[in-house]
Amino acid sequence: MNVTGVVENKSTISEVKHKTKKKLLTKIKKSWQLYVLFILPLMYIIVFHYYPMYGASIAFKNFDPVLGIGGSPWVGFEHFKKFFESYDFVRVLKNTLGLSLYSLIAGFPLPILLALSLNYVYSKRFKQAAQLITYAPHFISVVVMVGIIFMILDPRGPLNNLLSLFGVKEGINFMGEADYFKSIFVMSGIWQNVGFGCIIYLAALTSVSPELHEAAIVDGASKIRRIWHVDIPGIMQTAVLVLILNMGSFLDTGFEKVLLMQNPLNLSASQVIDTYVYNVGLVSALPQYSYAAAIGIFKSLVAFILIIASNKLAKKVGQDGLW
Amino acid sequence: MNTKIGESRGDRIFTVCNYIFLSLLVLSVLYPLIYVLSASLSSTNAVASGRVWLFPVEFSLLGYKTIFEYxxxxxxxxxxxxxxxxxxxxxxxxxxxxxxxxxxxxxxxxxxxxxxxxxxxxxxxxxxxxxxxxxxxxxxxxxxxxxxxxxxxxxxxxxxxxxxxxxxxxxxxxxxxxxxxxxxxxxxxxxxxxxxxxxxxxxxxxxxxxxxxxxxxxxxxxxxxLFPLQLILRDILVQNSVDPSMMGDATQLANKIGLQQLLKYSLIVVSSLPVLIAYPFVQRFFVKGVMIGSLKG
Structure with a gap:
């Protein structure tokens, strides 16, 4: 009796298991066409995003093209050690953090100012024209952008012409001085992206309740006061979000642009982690794949810590974070 | 949101300042673009000696002509x-x-x-x-x-x-x-x-x-x-390497340098034109895209 009971019990369990399995299968079967649609994108993601993550393991190996990624011998943290102990480490890290922080801080307020300012323009035509013009540079390619920078800053270009009016006799070779590099990079970035950056704030401003403005007007608040007490609190959430998102791509700051602006004269200020990886890994006559990959991993790690930290910080100052 | 009547003096000052601020900003964004366009339409001589400020000096299409032959x-x-x-x-x-x-x-x-x-x-x-x-x-x-x-x-x-x-x-x-x-x-x-x-x-x-x-x-x-346009632009604009065959009959050195400068301006215009012409018509789509993206965070 007892024995058969157990057997019966067991069979019901397996039946239930069987049923749930069947349910799952029917679920998948019912929408099999969705899986067919999804195969190609999924394959792409696995091959071109996850396989390279596996490939990044060469950072802990001595990569040998003949042996392949799997077959190359492990060396542990040797490449990381080499990077930390190298003469370039401090300089490259300092440049990367400095350039990113500078762009982040200098590039943050102007789009907000522009959005607030546009919000108080009542001529529709003027507003549209201003938006059209300030958004336009966003669509200029990096190469052309750097080309324009070089021309404007040429020793015989318009900026030096302007300076000569103020008594600066000799044309300054701006691109040849390491001291100017960061400012040129950041200012031109602001020029290119201020308009596009303000779109998101304009959207946030339209969602500020008009009743708040009306109430403020009734209370006799001036426009400045309304900006300060109504508009700015209204876009605070968006501003924090933008800041966090920018933190996430903090270290990627315009690598392609830095690479174009780099020359031997400004290298001491313009060598950042990404360009260093490129130079060590792909340009040099003896490409050091493993060493370059290790530096790349180091960068990802720093970036990850930064995004976690900024999210925590946002929560601490009373805003919702990303998660 | 706003009533013109009863606008206080402070608000009027604010409005004026606001328009001045915006105008300055718009002009500073616009100026480099106009400068490049004007320079591309000037003569080699005017470009090389830096006489172009705002409008084309000694109007010429030489830069564009050279590009078309390249x-x-x-x-x-x-x-x-x-x-x-x-x-x-x-x-x-x-x-x-x-x-x-x-x-x-x-x-x-x-x-x-x-x-x-x-x-x-x-x-x-x-x-x-x-x-x-x-x-x-x-x-x-x-x-x-x-x-x-x-x-x-x-x-x-x-x-x-x-x-x-x-x-x-x-x-x-x-x-x-x-x-x-x-x-x-x-x-x-x-x-x-x-x-x-x-x-x-x-x-x-x-x-x-x-x-x-x-x-x-x-x-x-x-x-x-196989190179895309941007890579060719990089060689000319950034690396400063211009194919001598491109220069045609500009034999004198001064002429060469002038033409090299001029070429860059014309190239920028020619390469950015498709995007900049299409842009005003599609601007609202871009704005929409940024909105949808930002809603998701």
Whole structure:
């Protein structure tokens, strides 16, 4: 009796298991066409995003093209050690953090100012024209952008012409001085992206309740006061979000642009982690794949810590974070 | 929001200051663009001696004429068009294929797939492993190296997915299913015709991306006949290397330097023209795209 009971019990369990399995299968079967649609994108993601993550393991190996990624011998943290102990480490890290922080801080307020300012323009035509013009540079390619920078800053270009009016006799070779590099990079970035950056704030401003403005007007608040007490609190959430998102791509700051602006004269200020990886890994006559990959991993790690930290910080100052 | 009557003095001062601030900002954005355009229409002499300020000096079309006779630039133009059209087509198809299933609530395993996609936005293998992969696949120095590795942007998948979620009501799917419509049919006959705005947005994002990119071409291509326009521009604008055959009959050194400068200005105009002309017409799509993207955070 007892024995058969157990057997019966067991069979019901397996039946239930069987049923749930069947349910799952029917679920998948019912929408099999969705899986067919999804195969190609999924394959792409696995091959071109996850396989390279596996490939990044060469950072802990001595990569040998003949042996392949799997077959190359492990060396542990040797490449990381080499990077930390190298003469370039401090300089490259300092440049990367400095350039990113500078762009982040200098590039943050102007789009907000522009959005607030546009919000108080009542001529529709003027507003549209201003938006059209300030958004336009966003669509200029990096190469052309750097080309324009070089021309404007040429020793015989318009900026030096302007300076000569103020008594600066000799044309300054701006691109040849390491001291100017960061400012040129950041200012031109602001020029290119201020308009596009303000779109998101304009959207946030339209969602500020008009009743708040009306109430403020009734209370006799001036426009400045309304900006300060109504508009700015209204876009605070968006501003924090933008800041966090920018933190996430903090270290990627315009690598392609830095690479174009780099020359031997400004290298001491313009060598950042990404360009260093490129130079060590792909340009040099003896490409050091493993060493370059290790530096790349180091960068990802720093970036990850930064995004976690900024999210925590946002929560601490009373805003919702990303998660 | 505003009544002109009863505007206080402080507010009027504010309005004036506001207009001045905006005008200055707009002018400072506009000036470099006008300067480049004017310089491209000036004579070599005026450009070399830096006499161009605002308007063209000694109007001439020599720069454009020289470019038109330089075949390398047209090869680049053609290549860029190819990469843009083929690349964008592949991008849009794959994006829709990924976004539609992810937008369906009854797509079993959606959470895991979504995580797999989003995770790649935070972590990637890095430059070197990607390069090695392209090398192993035998794509080095082929046109596909610029198209296949960039076949999909997860950011655009998310935008598209949230568009599908918000504009295709579930009832529509249910009633179609009652009528015996399968998922393929539903996607092609119902979803796609309703998705023109989002397809426009992502096509634009992808197309501008392809047109403006140079780095993939720089690392993956060796053969100059495959180079996109941006890479050729890089040689001339940034590396300052101009093919002497391009100069034609400008024999004197001073002339040469002037022409070299002039060429750059004309090149910038010629290469940026397609995007800048199309831009005012498609601006609202871009703005829309930024909005949809920002809603998702």
């Amino acid at each position: 075949s390398k630039i047209w090869t680049g133009y053609g290549n860029s068009l190819f990469y843009m059209v083929v690349g964008t087509t592949v991008n849009v198809v794959l994006t829709i294929l990924a976004a539609y299933p992810l937008s369906r609530r009854d797509f079993y395993g959606r959470g895991i797939f979504m995580f797999l996609f989003v995770f790649t936005m935070m972590f990637n293998g890095g430059l070197i492993p990607n390069y090695l992969l392209v090398q192993d696949l035998g794509l080095l120095n082929s046109r596909w190296a610029l198209i296949i590795p960039n076949a999909l942007s997860v950011f655009n998948v998310i935008i598209t997915m949230s568009f599908f979620k918000s504009t295709i009501p579930n009832e529509l799917l249910e009633s179609a299913q009652l009528d015996g419509c399968n998922d393929f049919k539903f996607l092609f006959k119902v979803v796609l015709p309703l998705s023109a705005p989002i397809i426009a947005v992502i096509s634009l994002f992808y197309a501008v991306g392809h047109w403006n990119s140079y780095f993939s071409a720089l690392i993956y291509l060796r053969d100059a006949s």
